[in-house]
Structures are given as structure tokens and as C-alpha cells.
Amino acid sequence: MEFVTQHPVLVVSLIKIAVLLFIVMTALAYLTWFERKVVARIQSRWGPYYVGAHGLLQPLADGVKFLFKEDYTPPESDKFAYVLAPFLALSLALTAIALIPFGPPNVRLLGQSIFIVSNLDIGLLFLFAITSIGVYGVALAGWSSNSKYPLMGGIRSSAQMISYEVSLTISVVGVLLIAGTLNFNELIEGQRGYYLHFIPRWHVIPQIVGFLCYITAAIAETNRIPFDLPEAETELVAGFHTEYSSFKFAMFFMAEYANMITVSCLATILFFGGWLSPFPDSWTWQLYLPGAGLVLLSVYTAYDTVANLRGIARIQFAVVTLLALGIGVLCLIPAVMPVIQGPFWFTTKIILFLFFYVWTRGTLPRFRYDQLMSFGWKFLLPLSIANLVVTSFVLILPLLRHG
Amino acid sequence: MSIPFLLFFACAFISVLGAVLLIFAREPIHSALSLVLVMMSLAVLYLLLGAEFIAAVQIIVYAGAIMVLFVFVIMLLNAGFEERTDWSKIAKVVGLPFSFFLLLAIAHMLSRSDIGTVVANGAGAPSNDAVSTRALSAALFQQYLFPFEATSILILIAILGAWILGRKE
Numbered sequence: 235m236e237f238v239t240q241h242p243v244l245v246v247s248l249i250k251i252a253v254l255l256f257i258v259m260t261a262l263a264y265l266t267w268f269e270r271k272v273v274a275r276i277q278s279r280w281g282p283y284y285v286g287a288h289g290l291l292q293p294l295a296d297g298v299k300f301l302f303k304e305d306y307t308p309p310e311s312d313k314f315a316y317v318l319a320p321f322l323a324l325s326l327a328l329t330a331i332a333l334i335p336f337g338p339p340n341v342r343l344l345g346q347s348i349f350i351v352s353n354l355d356i357g358l359l360f361l362f363a364i365t366s367i368g369v370y371g372v373a374l375a376g377w378s379s380n381s382k383y384p385l386m387g388g389i390r391s392s393a394q395m396i397s398y399e400v401s402l403t404i405s406v407v408g409v410l411l412i413a414g415t416l417n418f419n420e421l422i423e424g425q426r427g428y429y430l431h432f433i434p435r436w437h438v439i440p441q442i443v444g445f446l447c448y449i450t451a452a453i454a455e456t457n458r459i460p461f462d463l464p465e466a467e468t469e470l471v472a473g474f475h476t477e478y479s480s481f482k483f484a485m486f487f488m489a490e491y492a493n494m495i496t497v498s499c500l501a502t503i504l505f506f507g508g509w510l511s512p513f514p515d516s517w518t519w520q521l522y523l524p525g526a527g528l529v530l531l532s533v534y535t536a537y538d539t540v541a542n543l544r545g546i547a548r549i550q551f552a553v554v555t556l557l558a559l560g561i562g563v564l565c566l567i568p569a570v571m572p573v574i575q576g577p578f579w580f581t582t583k584i585i586l587f588l589f590f591y592v593w594t595r596g597t598l599p600r601f602r603y604d605q606l607m608s609f610g611w612k613f614l615l616p617l618s619i620a621n622l623v624v625t626s627f628v629l630i631l632p633l634l635r636h637g
Numbered sequence: 638m639s640i641p642f643l644l645f646f647a648c649a650f651i652s653v654l655g656a657v658l659l660i661f662a663r664e665p666i667h668s669a670l671s672l673v674l675v676m677m678s679l680a681v682l683y684l685l686l687g688a689e690f691i692a693a694v695q696i697i698v699y700a701g702a703i704m705v706l707f708v709f710v711i712m713l714l715n716a717g718f719e720e721r722t723d724w725s726k727i728a729k730v731v732g733l734p735f736s737f738f739l740l741l742a743i744a745h746m747l748s749r750s751d752i753g754t755v756v757a758n759g760a761g762a763p764s765n766d767a768v769s770t771r772a773l774s775a776a777l778f779q780q781y782l783f784p785f786e787a788t789s790i791l792i793l794i795a796i797l798g799a800w801i802l803g804r805k806e
Contacts, residue, residue, distance in 0.1 A: 356770060359693035366701025377666060377712045392709050416770055
């Protein structure tokens, strides 16, 4: 108890980290469900359907399956690096999320802002520092398996991640020049305000080229289709994680999805105003949006429960309906309403980005390896550098004119 | 015992351990990983001094870029185990005593100076304004613009040299 009173920040941070970890782990599990459902929809299939209503318990079943599979370590592998690689990949991916502000810093409980785990002055740089080490997970996994395909996958992957990291970092610098800060909260606060009283002053409007460069490089950085060469299954079996099984494989899987969430969060913060609402403050009806949205969702699920589902699925979906309705009504309580706005908009934007990710996966074919490299170095990098040069020139112009 | 104090000793120990492992590991990748460990613990030490920017750049540049290239090259060449030779005579006769005396000299200097107590009291750490990114970039691009540009040109020359050497005839 003495320790708690002596180090309040440490203890509160630990609690926040535990809660965030729980939320992120759940989100990761349901992101796989979301992806499978959306891709299935694109391909005119049903997707997961049998475990739980609409396959809602599929992530749980997958998790249990991963836990109970045989954890096989190839005898000729480098044991230390083989075990280290998945831990490195997952822990770095999860660390990065701890830097993200999910809501405004002035929402406080007992003097601690509840939506922010850490508010660093160099937040963005630190995030890049963490993601830049993420390459080791992939590279080590490929090398330590001591097998042909993983090695090639690992080499491809590290080459790709190194190449696209350059464009990723440079495409963001334009925003940094405009905002003049590396702190996430200041970056978001700088996007407050409206053009013509209703178009939000988000950085995406002056930095549209930077945003397009960022989102392309981000997809490549997270090894997703159309840039998923590291695990091109027709060429490399499964790429760097071919030799991994059981929970170590699941860790790579979770790391990939966590990285997707991180780059979506970063895109939201840098270009789309983070937890700011897209509507002007004078439109007070927007306060009801989170609650109303959830209540509408519960109406739909209630209809679905009664009309389409039978047996145990009906009971499960009734629970989902009650949850949505309960949380929706909770969000309509006047005391809760303003608090929930920041996280609501932040999550909405992230979900849209994740949908975009899945959408590209469902639509685009894979690049060839040489196309990937020449696209990264000969098109994306010059474009992002040009964006940087133009932005800095425009920013310096008033200074030049007035001496 | 405050937490920064404990953290300092943990990181100091880890960085020394990493450096020792770097030399004694027989697998090149393990050596490279040990070096990454050294870089990371150095970054934490910078953080303890309040130099956030330097810490982040230390990780991005050294651990995230340079060492990744090292690992990449080692993987690409598929380098085998290191071969060991007997220690050279000069290292045995001159090197060992000399490094011992060097350590003694450093310990002597440290025991005489009061840097330890100053840092422990937090007085030695630079104030946050002095090491903020803004102040650092102002110093780098105004006061030390010429050395900065000269370094950039040096690096450019090195890149060109690597390109010329690596070019196929």
C-alpha cells in the first residue's frame, strides 16, 4: 500500500495498461472475425457461421485451437532466436498501441486522464522507434527456422519493411511541419477548427499526397495484400512463419493485426483529427450519435434474432442485442455523453480504416517482387519527398516574402 | 532506492552484458542481437538523462536501421559459425594489463569526482527545454549548420563510394 501511495503514476499506468491490453486483445480477436466476414461478403460467401450466431464465437474457438495444438520446434533451428522472434513481434506491436491517445486528455478520473496511457513529448518519434524494431521479429523468425522458404520470406520481408519504412516516415514529415510538434495530443488539437464553418481542418486536406503515400506505405509495412510478398503462399508456403505452429504462430498473427490497428490509429491521429468530431461544436445533436447508433444496432440485431436465427444462436444473439442496447442507453446518460465522444469518434475512424484495409485485401491482386521494390523506391519515395519539399516551400513562403 | 536509480543499474548491467555477449557469441546473428541490446539499453540511459529525442533517434537509427541492415546482410550471406583463433600475443602481453590500468584510471577519476552525487540528486540532468526537439533542431540547423551539412556531404560521398564499389562491371 505504501508503494501505491508513493508511485501513483506508476500504479495508475499499470492499471491503464492492463485495461488497454484486455481491450486490444479482444479487438484483435474480433478483427479476424471482421476481416473474414467482410472478405466473405466481397467474395459472395458466408464466412464464419457455425460457431456462435453469425460466427461471433469463432475467434474464441480459434484461440482455443491455437492453444491446444502441438508446439513443434524444428530440431535444426536456432532455439533462442526461434522463441524470441514471436515474442518480439507481438510485444513490440502491443507496445506501440500504448502510445495512442484514445480520447481528450482533459477527461479525468481521480486526477488521471483515462484515455491516455502515456503522453510523451516525442510520441510520434517513439512510435516510429518501436515499429522500426519490429523488423527483427520477422527477420529472426525467417532466419532461425533454418529452412529455405522461411529464410527467403524473412529476407523479402525485411527488405520490404526497410524500403517502405523510409517512405512511411517521410510522408508523415509534411504533417509534422504544419503541426510543429511530435506530441500526439498537440497534433490532434492543432486540427481543431473548420474551413467554411463545416469542413473540418484535418491535415488530410492540405496533405492529401502525404496521406496517400502514408496509407500505401503502411499497407506495405504491415505486410498486407497487395504487398504481402513475405508470405506469398503460392511461392513461399507461408513465408517467414512457415515453421511456426500453435501459439507462436498465433502470436505472429496477432502481431500483424495489432500493427494494422497501430497504423490505422496513426493515420487517424495524423490526418483525420484523432478523437475530434467531424461536425462543428454548434451541432449539438451529435452528442446523441454514439448512443443512438448503438440503439439502432440493437434494433437491427433484435430483428435478426427474431426473424432469422434459431436455437442456441438465437439466445446468443439476444445477449448481443441486450449488450448493444444496454451500452447504447448508458451512452445516452447526460453525464456520460460528453465523455464518450472522443473515444467514439476515434474508434469509428479506426474501424473505417480497418474496413479499408480489408477492402483492399478483398479487391487487389499481389504485386510481383521487382514491381514492389521499384514501386517503393522509384515512385513512392520520390513522391513523398516531393510532397515534403512542396510543403516546406509553402510554409516558408510567407517568411521569405516578409523578410 | 528510487526507480530511476534501479533502472540505471539494470540498464548499465544489461548494456555491459550485451557488449560481452557481442564478443563471445559464435553465431554472427547472436552478436548482432547483443549489439541491439546494447543500443536499446543505451537509449533507456538517455531517457533517464531526460534526452527523449536522442533516445528515440538512437533506437530508430542504430537499432532500427543500421543493425537491421547488419542482420539482413548476415542472413543474405548465410554466414556460418565464427572461427576462433588463439589470442594474439600482443593482446595478451600488452592489451590485458593496459585495459586493466585503463579501468583503474577511470575508477580513480570517478571516485574523485562528485559526478555521481550530482546526477543522483538530479542536478546534472539537462533541463527539459535544453534537450527538447525544438531546441535541438534550432541548434543543429542554425548554430551548427556548417558541421551538419559537412557531415551530410561526407555520408553522401560514402554512399556514392559504396555504389561505385558495388557496381557490376
